[in-house]
Amino acid sequence: MIDRRSFGKALGAGAGAAAVGLAGAGSAAGAHRGTRAGAHTTFPRIKQIKAGVLDVGYAELGSAHGPVVICLHGWPYDIHSYVDVAPLLAERGYRVIVPYLRGHGTTRFLSGRTFRNAQQSAIAMDVIALMDALKIHRAVLAGFDWGSRTADIVAALRPERCTALVSVGGYLVTDREANLKPLAPKAELAWWYQYYFATERGRLAMQDKKLRHDLTRLVWDTVSPTWDFDDATFERTADAFDNPDYAAVVVHNYRWRLSLADGERRYDGLEERLAARPAIAVPTVTLDAERDPFTAPGGGTSYRDRFTGPYEHRTLPGIGHNVPQEAPEAFAQAVVDAGHL
Numbered sequence: 001m002i003d004r005r006s007f008g009k010a011l012g013a014g015a016g017a018a019a020v021g022l023a024g025a026g027s028a029a030g031a032h033r034g035t036r037a038g039a040h041t042t043f044p045r046i047k048q049i050k051a052g053v054l055d056v057g058y059a060e061l062g063s064a065h066g067p068v069v070i071c072l073h074g075w076p077y078d079i080h081s082y083v084d085v086a087p088l089l090a091e092r093g094y095r096v097i098v099p100y101l102r103g104h105g106t107t108r109f110l111s112g113r114t115f116r117n118a119q120q121s122a123i124a125m126d127v128i129a130l131m132d133a134l135k136i137h138r139a140v141l142a143g144f145d146w147g148s149r150t151a152d153i154v155a156a157l158r159p160e161r162c163t164a165l166v167s168v169g170g171y172l173v174t175d176r177e178a179n180l181k182p183l184a185p186k187a188e189l190a191w192w193y194q195y196y197f198a199t200e201r202g203r204l205a206m207q208d209k210k211l212r213h214d215l216t217r218l219v220w221d222t223v224s225p226t227w228d229f230d231d232a233t234f235e236r237t238a239d240a241f242d243n244p245d246y247a248a249v250v251v252h253n254y255r256w257r258l259s260l261a262d263g264e265r266r267y268d269g270l271e272e273r274l275a276a277r278p279a280i281a282v283p284t285v286t287l288d289a290e291r292d293p294f295t296a297p298g299g300g301t302s303y304r305d306r307f308t309g310p311y312e313h314r315t316l317p318g319i320g321h322n323v324p325q326e327a328p329e330a331f332a333q334a335v336v337d338a339g340h341l
Contacts, residue, residue, distance in 0.1 A: 037084055037325075037326065037327065037328050037329070038084065038233075039084055039087075040083045040084050040087055041083065041232075041233075041236065042080075042083065042236070043059035043061070043079065043083065043086070043098070044059075044061070045059075046058065046059055046105075046106055047059070047060055048106060049130070049133050049134065050110065050133065051126070051129040051130040051132065051133035051134075052125065052126060052128075052129030052130075052133075053109060053110055053111070053114050053126075053129075054102055054107055054108065054109060054110060054126060054129070055107065055108045055109075055110055056099050056100065056107050056126070056130050056133075057099070057100045057105050057106030057107045057108075058079070058097055058098060058099035058100065058130070059079055059082075059086065059096075059097075059098040060095070060096065060097055060098075061086045061087060061089075061090040061095075061096045061098075062086075062089065062090030062093065062094050062095045062096045063090075063093055063094070063095055064095060065095070066093045066094045066095040067093070067094055067095065067139075067140065067163070067339065068094070068095045068096075068097060068136050068138070068139035068140065068163075069089055069094045069095070069096050069097070069139060069140045069141075069142060069335055070097045070098075070099070070127065070130075070131070070136075070139045070140070070141050070142070070151075071085060071086065071096065071097070071098045071142050071143065071147070071324070072099070072101070072127070072141065072142070072143035072144075072146070072147025072148075072150050072151055073098075073100075073101060073104075073143070073144070073145070073146070073147050074143070074144050074145020074146040074147050074148070074321075074322075075145060075146050075250060075253070076215075076216035076219055076220070076237075076241065076250075077145065077237055077322060077325075078100060078104050078105055078237045078239075078240035078241075079098045079099070079100055079105065079240070080233075080236050080237045080240075080325070081144070081237075081322055081324045081325045082096075082098045082324050082325070082328075083325070084324075084325065084328035085324045085325075085328045085331050085332050085335075086098055088328060088329065088332040089332050089335060089336075092332075092336060094140075094335075097130075097134070097136075097139070099127075099130055100240060100243075101123060101126070101146060101147075101150075102116075102118065102122075102123060102126055102245070102249055103116065103118065103243055103245040103246045103248065103249025103250065104240045104241070104243055104246065104249075105239075105240035105243060106243075107243070108243075108244075108245070109245060115264060116245050116248035116249050116252060117252060117263060117264050117267075118249045118250070118252040118253035118256065119252075119253070119256045119263035119264070119267060119271070120149055120150070120153060120173070120174050120256075120271075120274065121153060121263075121267040121270035121271055121274065122263065122264065122267055123146065123149075123150050124149075124150050124153035124154050124157070124270075125267075125270075126150075127141070127150060127151075127154055128154065128158060128161060131161060137161065138160070138161055138162065138163045139161070139162070139163060140162075140163045140164045140165070140166070140335055140338060140339055141154055141155060141162050141164075141165055141166070142165070142166035142167075142324075142331070142334070142335050142338075143166070143167065143168065144168035144169065144287075144321070144322070144323050144324060145168070145169075145321065146253070147168075148167045148168050148169050148170075148172045149172040149173060149174065151165055151166075151167055152165070152167055152171060152172055152173050152280060153173060153270075153274065155280045155282045155284070156173065156274070156278040156279070156280050157270060157273060157274070157278065159280075159281060159282050162282045163282070163283075163339060164282055164283040164284065164285075164335075164338035164339045164341065165280065165282050165283070165284040165285070165338060166284070166285050166286075166287065166331070166334045166335050166338050167284065167285075167286050167287070168286075168287045168288075168289065168323045168324075168331075169286075169287075169288065169289075169292075169294065169295065169296070170286045170288070170296065170300055170302070170303035170306075170313075171277075171280070171286075171303035171306040171307070173274050173277065173278075174257050174274075175275065175277065176256075176257065176258075176259050176275070177275065179257055179258055179259070180258075180259060190293045190294060193215065193219060193254075194254045194257070194258070197250065197251050197254040197255065198254065198255055198258060198260055202251070203247065203251050206246070206247035206250055206251055207247045209242070212241055212246075212247070213238055213241070216238065216241060217234055217238075220234060220322070222293070223292060223293055223294065223320055223321035223322075224291070224292075224320030224321050224322050224326060225291055225320055226291050226318050226319070226320055226326075227319075227320050227322065227325075227326045229325075233325075277306065279305075279306055279307070279308045280306060280307050280308065280309070281308045281309040282309055283309055283310040283311070283338055283339070283341035284307045284309060284310070284311050284312075284338060284341075285311075285312045285313070285314065285334040285335075285337055285338040285341070286300055286303070286307070286311075286312075286313045286314070287313075287314050287315075287316060287323055287330070287331070287334055288300060288313070288314070288315045288316065289315075289316050289319040289320055289321060289323050289326075289327075290315055290316060290317045290318060290319060291318060291319055291320045292319070292320050292321040292323075293321075294321065299313070299315060300313035300315075309341075310341035311341070312337065312338075312341065314330070314334065316330055
């Protein structure tokens, strides 16, 4: 999920931006519930490639010679968040790459001895390693939740690899020092699972398939209150949670954010740079989901100063946390528009 400090900020109102829809009509906000939502259920096939410390599973659609878009999922989600977005972009000539993050789906660690680290910079460097393995020099990076944070980090630290950025929730780079400070009780309530994972009970729950299934389903229901998804949609994603490293990766991610778990020393330099809240200069479209309980108040004003390049912000009325799957046309349009800012 998003950074807890961003969620806790209450700032002034901002305005959304309009764009021509993929179907040729309306604004990005107005087209948020396009007819293409739910049109697809699966990807043609999953590919595998060794990249860094991982054997990465990923879906690929579109022209092998088109501009590259890498779509990054969050928690508790998987590549199916982009099952409708990817065909929309492929139809526009893009080469669309949708990888399983470490600990998810068919992505595996190459060595049993590798620390199951999920600190933010490690996941971001996974994306660079994947791009290197696929011989992709630059790409549009688009994500939500963990995916937004990961895309933000690559855009901030390795801008030469990022053509443009689409970030749901805005600037989500984790500030661990700020995370040591309590939020208002109502804000803390939305983060219940984060504190649960800080306990041994939470870790054991994530290792138990039935409890893990019910916990992640509860999160889906809570953070996407207007999304009328069926059981089959959830189950297709829940299969990705059976990865043998899923529990370890998820628990470490949330404990690391609260300074309850250490990362790896080889990422210390990157984390020091991220602690300074580096600005992002690549062309960016940020998206806020109106019904997502983690969307920061203020219409994007709380993070506007972190984006110093060409920029647009849009709010999606009636949409919850899983933006690309709930509003595929609006998300795909943001990718197209970001590349033309």
